[in-house]
Each structure stands twice: as C-alpha cells, then as structure tokens.
Amino acid sequence: MTDSPLRVKGREMRRKLVGKAYADRLDKEVYDDPVMEKFGELTQEMLFGTLWSRPGIDLKTRTLVCVVSDTATGRFPELKVHIRFARNHGWTEDELVEVLLHLLGYLGAPLVREALIAAREVFAELHAESGDTPK
Template sequence: MIDQRPEFQTEQFEKGLKIRREVLGDAYVDRSIATADDVSAPLQKLLTEWCWGEIWSRPGLELKLRSVLNLGMIMALNRPAELKLHLRGALNNGLTREEIVEIILQCAIYCGAPASLDAMRTAQAVFAELDAETNAL
C-alpha cells in the first residue's frame, strides 16, 4: 500500500489522510490507496498532502463551506465522477439534500442547463444509493 512507503510517511500526508477520510469516508480512501500503483501513487501523494493536508485543513473555511465551493466548481468543470464523490462528502460535511439542490439550481444560471441537468441526475443517483444503503441496514 502506498501509505506504507517511506516517501508517504510524512506529517503532511497523515494530516491530509485524516481529513480526506473524514470527508470522503474510509471505504473510498482505502480503495484509492489500495489501487494506487507506481504510476498513480505520486498523484495520490500529491492530492493527499496538498489538496487535503494543506488546503482542506486550513482554518479559514469550515468543511461545509469548502464542500459548497467544490460542488459549484466541479459542476462547472463537468466532472460527474468527482461530483458524485463530493456530493457524498458534502452530506458528510453537514449539507442537506435541499441545500445541494439549491446549489445546483444556483449553478444552473452560471454554468448552463447541460451542466445542471447532469449535476441533478448525479445528485439523484447519489441520494438513491444512500437511501438503498440505509434501507439495507
């Protein structure tokens, strides 16, 4: 596993890993790390240290607000896989489904109809997955 490699044994990586797990969940982070190979491991290290350890850990914005920003930016960039991931993270960070719908509506005006339609479909799929997971328990 990449987090066992000496170059990953840094304070910044551990700090980022903690926040990444808090937002995205252990299962997702464990899969990302377990599937990292010699090609993708450097990107995993970079993102964990700098995205999560440096930026997401800063005290200036709460995690919930960072999620609001991410949803808007990811929707604008039309990255549905990342949007799906960060929708779950936004819910983990305290956003409600109603707030997420409002974010998508707000972004529809600035990002356009195709982006908002894709984002709403993605949100509906994530909500359905979460409901199915909850009902399975």
C-alpha cells in the first residue's frame, strides 16, 4: 500500500518530535502488528500530519501543551512520550519539573507525583541513550 502524502508528512513530523532512533524502536515494539499498525497510520495522518503541522504555535509550545494535558488527565504512558518530545524541542529538565510542580496547586499531589516519577524515568532514559550523566 502506498502512503498518502499526509501520512508521509506525519511520519516525518513524528520522527522530528521523538527522534529517529526512538521512532524506529516504537515501530518495532508497538506498531509491528496489524491492529497497532492501523492506529499508527491514522495518528501519523491525523495527529502528526495535520494537528502537529498546523501554523500558529511552535513545536516547543505544542509539546508543553501535551505534557500539561497528559498530567491533568493522568495519561502517564503518553506523558513519557510527550516529555521526550518536550526535551527534544528545547525544554530543559528543570523547566519541565517546574511546570509539573506548578500543576500541584491545580491538579493535586497524586497526579503531579506520578507525572514527576514519569519525568524522572524519561530523563534517565535520555541520559542513558546519550551517554550523559544526570546532574
């Protein structure tokens, strides 16, 4: 099957957001079966090809919107992916932690605690992948 131009655009955007190596890993570990492949096709077209590609706000801002949204709704597996997006687009670990801490007064301690645990795990993965030592 030939990919639509929108899916090609979406696949490129997804790789830009998450990084090539991590996108390849997701493709092999998550999207390698027929059910998830269908989900991947739709998200590449609809989310990444359309929503993430819209003008109006930059990618850095869009990634932070997702971090806040995932935290507010308790979507911690997705939060891990979106924290990776955010780090890849200029947010520092300290800034992301501060954003999550700011949500404490609006969302409550349980959601923020889980979000910080997720962030810590992603930060550790990113440091391991890059060979950097965390501060």
